[in-house]
Amino acid sequence: MSFLTIRNLSAELKGHGVPLLRRVSLQVAAGEVRGLVGESGAGKSMIGKAILGILPRAVAITGGEILLDGVDLLQLPPAQRRRRIGASAALIPQDPLTALNPSRRIGGQITDRLVDILGWQRARAEARARELLAEVQIAEPERVLRSYPHELSGGMRQRILIASAFAAEPRLIVADEPTTALDVTVQKQILKLIQAMQARHGTALLFVTHDLGVVSKVCQKLSVLYAGMVVEDTEVRPFFAGPKHAYSAALLAATPKYTDPAASLQPVPEAVIEAVRREVADADRRAGHG
Amino acid sequence: MTITRRTLLKTAAAGAAVSALGLPAGAQGIDELVIAYNVNLPSWDPTTGPSAVNPTIQGLYQSVFDQFILQQPDLKPAPGLLTEWGWNEDKTKVHMTVREGVTWHDGSSFTAEDVAWSLQRAADPATGNPIQFVWGTLTNIKAEGNTVTADVAQFDPTIFKWMYFLTGYVLPKEYYTRVGAEGFEAAPIGTGPYMVEKFERDAYVRLKANANYWGGKPDFETVTIKFVTDAAARVAEVESGQSHVTLEMPYEEFDRLKGAMNGYATPISDIGMIFLNDIDVMLDPNVRKAAVAAIDKQTIIDRLLSGYGVAIDTLETPDYDAYDASIKTPYDPQAAVAALAASGYSIDNPVKFKIQTTKGFKPKDYEMIQAIVGLWRKVGIEAEIEVYEIAKHYELRAADQLAPAAFYNWGNSVGDPTTSTGFAMFGPSPHSVWDSQDLIDRIGPLWGEKDEAKRIQGWKDVDRYIAENAYVIPLLQYVQPILAAKGVTVTPHHSGALLPHLMKRA
């Protein structure tokens, strides 16, 4: 039984009826890493936000279920949903430079969830924080806990955010393009760190990215998204051997290979775009959308 | 003090009571009278500085200090600290008898020496007494026993009148010389009906009744005079019961509240007038006469001032010494049009000049000038209004650069013609605006005229001459509105001074 199960999740812009998610379904089992791939604007981070309940105010979920550990979050009253997410899920944000509160010390930003939401004793929470900072290979955890975000580098802050995400031993973590905002040298280390932490803690990880290269190294399964609709849902290895869907193949072709960076990149051909658009329109009609 | 919950509740309740009590108890059982006064008191020395010549402040001084001579509510003199005074036969000497058994507020006894010293101090240029030129006419001032004598260096028929007018106050010689000006300012003492208990500048002064005042102990034991410069705020004070007595509120508000309270409306020694300057179009008598004839003073008083005002045709009011009821400048628009036509002006080709006025300095000053300009427009006079501050008016007048017409109010609480028509119309005086020689020749001899009857008749003739040639436009004698709570009766003073010791419990 997978920890996270999403069935036919649909969402649209309030008042405008513009569909953002079209009947998205996917699962993430405990200890499994699923990639969520698509061009920017395809709605992949929208799914992550839907799960964690941080959708923008102008977006409304119009159908479907989000089952966390068997309980559909959408049926819960807001307060209960908040607490359940807070206790069992976590987010690794994209940009470490803006994801930490500039006027609060680092320590508090890691322990606050443990104490306020999970009801831990302060001492135990602080010990946990020190332990996690060590785990994410941060030297002098004592000084870092007392310092402010602006005193630390981008890479260091992302490590802290990862530590903060794993602090409550969440059963699910949503990583929303955690390395995009970092410079290349640091990206590799952070990816390895996330992989190691996930393996060690056996957390279900939903990895949102536009970089198929990252998916090949980190994920076991992946879903390919176009205009809010899942066009392919498969294992990683067979996908890289031969993607079934034309759009996925075009996407793969447009991705630079680490092995051969000089290879010329072919943009996604127009014909493929047309085909997948038609497919989306058919699916909408079938589902009763005009 | 540890604030426990109980004490907090108790004090909160007490506090609420106090703030409610802060409102003076109902009019009936008033033991502490509260007056909302309309001007601030800048200084306690009634003999120097701008406040010494400001008529509205004299009421405060007269509560604490006595003048040489007492002025009764009807402006007439009566024995005060001086029981008897006069010149000798050939008016070369003056003698004064000093009242005995009077004490200063600090208990020390009041003697003729205090009177002599006060006169010497007023005559001394160094003290900065603005009326030094009058007091300077007395020299070789000496006190013997309970009389004071002095030589008349230069005869001034009004010298004794100044003794119940501006700066005519007796100050404590021994105390003043001991504490000095600043000490006196901090703790002033006089012989008057009330003693200063506490003074908070621009806020309030608390007065305590002077038990052994020679004129009898005043009715109210303590009096608090709050300085409330805004008229609407003063009205709110008496209406909400936070003050018992107030003055100088808009006449409409006076009419509204006089039913529920005791309302007094008394003509006072303050007149509204328009100075005419002997420049440009004003040199043409037709223009001046038309300007005077076109003003319907009674309608302006009735409509703008709710009827509170006495129309006047000369600078003398009915209760002044040189008042002559027979001098008339009636409202006659046709005559005005005719006079203007004689000089080639008409409604289509109006005479143009500028008229200056203050705004908000006297009741409805600006509206009155607007009304007059409106009336003038109907006969062919186009006057452009320029508003200026009272400070600028004094400067322009001192430099004789006023516009052809300028509104001003003229106080004269002694009612003598010299301090009204005299100083206003006599060329050489820095205060006059009309400087034509014919008027100077007529007024000149009156300054030193020793025969009182002849002097008064002389001033009456000057007033008639001025009216015939329209050298000035007298408008009205102001009426002072006073409102008092039901439990207080007030005896208004015609000088406009609001005197707490004239207030009795109803």
Added chain:
Amino acid sequence: MRLIRQILLRMLTTAVTLIGVAVIVFVVIRVVPGNPIAMMLPPGATDEDVLRLTALYGLDKSLPQQFLIWAGGVLHGDFGTSITSRQPVLALVLDRLPATLELSIMALVIAVLIGGVVALTGTRSRDSGIEAAIDIGNGIALSIPDFLWGLILILLFGVLLPVFNISGRITPSLPLNFVTNFYLFESILRGRPDLWLDLISHMFLPSLALAIPLSAIIGQVLKQSLKETMHLDYVTLSRTKGYGENHVILREALPNAILPTLTLVGVQFTFLIGGTVIIERLFSYEGLGNLAIDAVINRDLPLIQGIVILFAVIFTAVNLVVDLLYAVLNPRLRHG
């Protein structure tokens, strides 16, 4: 080292500002028509009286001479003597300053409270009818000048339902043996709630009139700053931790949104002190403003000079305090 250099620079700029203000005021009020001497001329005074009085008040000397004399005096604490009240200006002005300061502080506190509540409610239910109502409310509060609010309050609470006192600063009959002129603070220190309540009853309406327009400004700016902060990532991250909207606004967004509003409050405070002139006149509250208007009407030149200089000193002092507060509150600068 950097800190000391910064302080020295700050002292220099303050000195320049104060001298600049002194010179400008000195010239402006000497150019003002209506010299005080003319005001003292009673009927019948002659020309040499004018000369005598002018010399007595030292107004006969040339402008630069007068300034040097005045500046010389200031160096050892003598700001000249007021013409109307013949008291030393410094004593007069310092005697009245506490009243205006207390009124301004009370107005600021009320404004910050109202502004804060308005901003937080506006943010809590942003993009809704409530926020639109708040915007209109702020617009109304801003578009009516404080003296008109004063009028309305006098009519409402002074006359119709006499709950508050409408003039003066304290009921004269209350025994008052205070050392300083800071009645409000001293009555708290001395544990005199009766006096304290009476003072509040007198000061509430004028400070409310001053506070209403100010609270609109603070409310609008703080709401804008809060709304912008609400979009930042660390706020969204905090929501994923399970915190409710109220907690997120108060603990995460507010501390960061306050900073930009702080400088505004500092500047508004100086305008507030300068702006009490009319309200003090309306409520006959014996502060610096009331004194200032009388000084101008009576052309009391030394007193005007003293008051304006004092305002300049307060202005620079408040700016200094605001900058220090900004550095202390803003962690980035604290460890700069």
Added chain:
Amino acid sequence: MADGRGTIRRRAGLRLWLAGGWLALLALAAILAPWIAPADPLAQDLLGGRLPPIWVRGADPQYLLGTDSLGRDVLSRILWGARIALIVAALAGTATALIGATLGLLAGFLRGWVDLLISRLIDIWMAFPPVLFSILLIAVTGPGLGPIILAIVVIDWTRFARVVRAEAMAQGAMDYVASARVAGRGRIGTMLREILPNVVPTIVVLLTLEMGISVIVEAILSFVNLSISTDQPTWGGMIAEGRTSIHQAWWVLVFPLIALFLTVLSFSQLGEGLKDRFDPVLR
């Protein structure tokens, strides 16, 4: 991808529309005053003083909003008063904007001693208590339309200068400015072509707010009896005059107060609306 801004713009539109509507109506009234005003604003009828508005008993149909104590028609005086209000708002507002923005731009962009000089000037100017300084100023110049505008400009230019200076500094730090400099454009050229366009939105917003403030300052000055001296009716003057007979003739004060309030409210809402329109940050 359409996003949330649509909804916000619609509500802001309503506010903008209403504010703009009132101001347009006002401008129309001001321009057409001589023709549409039922009576000459200065014509007095001393016997016809304090007539109530049309719907109150004892009203005179000729005077829709009643008359003041001198018998002048309140409605006509409000229409003519609109003229003064808009002149004060336009002239004082623009003059303040021009002076303040130019100095702010110079200080913010040129930096160096220019900035030092202008910043000191701003500090000195802000150290003056605004209301007191304007009273002193008008005492020097004497009341009148020109002096009032001068007083407003003298008090408020620092507000513009401070904001524009900060904005110019922020824009100056942006890379697009550096690239413009690299492209060989002179300092002044850069300032005018690169910085100014981005600072203009702030200036426009501040300008509308300043217009509202100018109308309020005129009302404050007439409360202290320093406003325009001629017979020309101004709202502030009418409010000050109406104060004394508030209980007998409330309409003399209330109607100009409503006109003043709606005008200032419209200016502030216009300013807010423009700020939303120009402000890209608001998501």
